[in-house]
Amino acid sequence: MQSIIGMVLMTLLAVVMIGIIRLRNLFAVVIFGGIYSLLMVGLLLVLDAVDVAMTEAAVGGGLSTVLMLSVLYSTKEEEIRLVRMRAFPLFFMVVTGVLIFATWDLLPLAIADLPSHTHVSAYYLDNSLKDTGVPNVVTSVLASYRGYDTLGEVTVIFAAGIAVLVLLQGSRIAKKKVSRSDSISGSDSVSGLE
Amino acid sequence: MYFPDWFIVHYSYMITIFLMVSSLYIIVMRSNMIKKLVGLNLFQTTIYLLYLSPSKITGGTVPIIMYDKPGAIYSNPLPQVLILTAIVVGVATLSVGLALVVRINEEFGTIEEDELFDGNV
Structure with a gap:
């Protein structure tokens, strides 16, 4: 039953992507990007990744869409139609074919004995309650076992915030300069008329 | 309705590859910068699929330890942790890109890459 729901959601994702x-x-x-995020949240729930689904709903479906819409408010809404090189679509079709061929060598899904499920993940599942006292294993790995990863992530967000502030500050300084030169030239022309 | 396991596995992988390559197509073929950023965002979400579909185990449940059921099977928590980090870093990248688009639009009055490169702004 779960796999059928997952397959339906995946097909819908492909349809939205074509759109x-x-x-x-x-x-x-x-807005289609928002729909895509919503379908992705459903698919993540089917894949047992509830924490990721919550974050994707808040950040991918909510915050990214709001950011994009606020940028669209100040730019043009219509994309111009251009003819680009005709060879590129063929190239992408070839890449798709090669990659799909390559997936036949990837891991089979959903089997508990694979090396990827038996090494460090099994340790986390067995010991996280003993070590940290938190029943949610994802939380304990994120905040305790791999706390330095999270520290690095916070550093990245801090750097991104500073970058955005500097970029938008630059636009404000440029606007001030323009308005000042406008007022100077305006007073010049007025004095010239006199 | 019953599907054999290999069909489900390869359907999931094939859709993942399709989504990945078509978002790459959006990034390369479209000249509008906001559309490029949307494509970048979609590419990141396909990476989530590639990581998380092997982490699901048949008969397993969400990796939250149940006190009353010792010996229950849980899905793999490690890819979920990695993807949580990737989502947050992704939105940081997106916000920097959007700030750059705002600056370019203020400076040149267009967000179409081809118009910018042709110089007829």
Whole structure:
């Protein structure tokens, strides 16, 4: 039953992706991106990743969409139609074919005895309650066993925040300069008229 | 309805590859910068699928330890932790990209890459 739900959600993801490729109106593209995130949240729930699903719903479906819409407010909404090199679609089809061929060598899914499930993950599942006292293993790994990863992640967010502030500050300084030179030239022309 | 296991596995992998390559197609083929950023975002979400579909185990449940059921099977928690980090870093990248788009639009009045490179702004 779960696998059928997962397959239906995956097919819908592919349909939404084709819609995003074909649409030219950027507002519609951003809203389709929100739909894509919602379907992805459902798929993550089927895959037992509840913490990831919550974060994706809040950050991918909510925050990213709001950011994109606020940028669209200040730019044009319509994408221009351009003819680009014809060889590229063929190239992407070949890449798709090669990669799908390569997936036949990937791990089979859903088997508990694979090396990826028996090494360090099994240790986390066995010992996290003893070591940290938190029943949610994802939380204990994120905040305790791999706390330095999270520290690095916070550093990345801090750096990104500073970068955004500097970029938008630059635009404000440029605007001030323009308005000042406008007022100077305006006073010049007034004095010239006199 | 019953599907054999190999069919489910390869359907999931094939859709993942399709989503991945078509978001790469959006990034390369479209000249609008916001559309490029949407493509980048979608590419990141396909990475989540590639990591998380092997972490699901048949008969397993969410990796939250149940006190009253010792010996229960849980799905693999490690890829979920890695992807949680990736989601947050992804939105940081997206916000920096969007700030750059805002600056480019203020400076040149367009967000179409081809118009920028042709110089007829």
